[in-house]
Amino acid sequence: MRKPMRVATSVLLAxxxxxxxxxQPVRWRxxxxxxxxxxxxxxxKTGQRWPVAQAGDxxxxxxxxxxxxxxxxxxxxxxxxxxxxxxxxxxxxxxxHMVVDRFVSVQPGSSCESLATPGGVKVVPQASGSM
Numbered sequence: 001m002r003k004p005m006r007v008a009t010s011v012l013l014a015x016x017x018x019x020x021x022x023x024q025p026v027r028w029r030x031x032x033x034x035x036x037x038x039x040x041x042x043x044x045k046t047g048q049r050w051p052v053a054q055a056g057d058x059x060x061x062x063x064x065x066x067x068x069x070x071x072x073x074x075x076x077x078x079x080x081x082x083x084x085x086x087x088x089x090x091x092x093x094x095x096x097h098m099v100v101d102r103f104v105s106v107q108p109g110s111s112c113e114s115l116a117t118p119g120g121v122k123v124v125p126q127a128s129g130s131m
Contacts, residue, residue: 023083023084024083025081025082025083025101025102026081026082026083027079027080027081027104028041028043028078028079028080028081028082028098029043029044029045029077029078029079030042030043030044030045030077030078030112031044031075031076031077031078031111031112032052032061032065032075032076032077032078032106033065033073033074033075033076034062034065034066034069035072035073038051039051039052039054039058039061039062039065040052041078041098042075042112044077044112044115044116047112050084050096050097050098051089051095051097051098052097052098052099052100053085053087053097053098053099053100055099055100056082056099056100056101056102057080057100057101057102057103058099058100060100060103061078061080061100061103061106064076064078064103064105064106065078065106068106068108070108070109074111075111075112075113076106076107076108076110076111077106077107077110077111077112077114077115078103078105078106078107079104079105079106079107080100080101080102080103080104081100081101081102081104082098082099082100082101082102083098083099083101084096084097084098084099085097085099
C-alpha cells in the first residue's frame with residue numbers, strides 16, 4: 001500500500017507546485033538567448049535562469065532576437081510580460097519554464113551586464129513588438 005501513497009504524494013506535490021507558480025503575468029527584464037531551437041532567459045534583478053517555453057507570445061520575442069542580436073548566442077536585453085510555469089520538457093522531469101504572455105521590446109546593444117556596469121548603460125531606441 002505504500003506505492004499508491006507515494007504516487008498520490010507526487011501528484012499532490014506537482015499540483016501544488018503548479019498552482020503556486022500559476023501566477024498573473026508580471027513585467028520581466030533580462031537577457032534572452034536563442035540558439036539551436038532552445039531559448040534561455042536570465043532575469044537581470046536576480047540572475048536566475050529559466051528555459052523559455054515556446055508558447056504565448058514567444059515567437060515575437062524570438063523573431064526580435066534574430067533580427068537584433070549582436071552575434072550568435074549573444075544575450076539581448078528583452079522586456080516582456082510573463083510568468084513562471086512548471087512544464088514537462090522534451091526530456092527529463094517537469095521543471096520551471098518562463099512563459100512569455102506579451103512581448104514588449106528588446107534593447108539592441110544592451111544586456112544585464114551593461115545595465116550593471118557603471119556608465120555601461122547605452123541609450124538606444126527600443127525595438128518594440130510591432131516591427
